[in-house]
Amino acid sequence: EPEVTQTPSHQVTQMGQEVILRCVPISNHLYFYWYRQILGQKVEFLVSFYNNEISEKSEIFDDQFSVERPDGSNFTLKIRSTKLEDSAMYFCASQYPGGYTFGSGTRLTVV
Template identity: 90%
Template sequence: EPEVTQTPSHQVTQMGQEVILRCVPISNHLYFYWYRQILGQKVEFLVSFYNNEISEKSEIFDDQFSVERPDGSNFTLKIRSTKLEDSAMYFCASSLVETQYFGPGTRLLVL
């Protein structure tokens, strides 16, 4: 069964550093998403992406965040200058239509 994959599974970085989180969505899916989950809290929407452009973004997704689909398979989330409060699990999801399938997540820890 096809699934969304994410790398790395864990990332530790220093405050102010740039990080890139990578995702490989399910191959025939058209819509791509990033969500985050702070420890013990609910999953929060960050951004959606379709047809090589952002469809919608949340208030969390400020100028420090960017997304890219550099080739036909990868979907990346870049945080330009990480802050302590960016520490969270970051989930990539993809959908063919409305049902979103999630990856296993990347745990980001900003020190």
């Protein structure tokens, strides 16, 4: 069964540093998403991506965040200058009719 692959599984970064989280979504899916889950809290929508551009973004997705799919396979989330409050699990997902396939997540720790 096709999978969504996320790397790395865990990333530790210094506050103020840039991080790039990577995802390989399922190739024949059209819509791709990033979600965030702060420890102990609910899963929150960040951004959706379709046809090589942002389709929708939430209030959380401010100027510190960007997404791109430069080579048609990898789907990346970049945080330009990380803050302590960016520490969370970040999930990539791709959408098929009637549902989602989630990656196993990247645990980001900002110190």
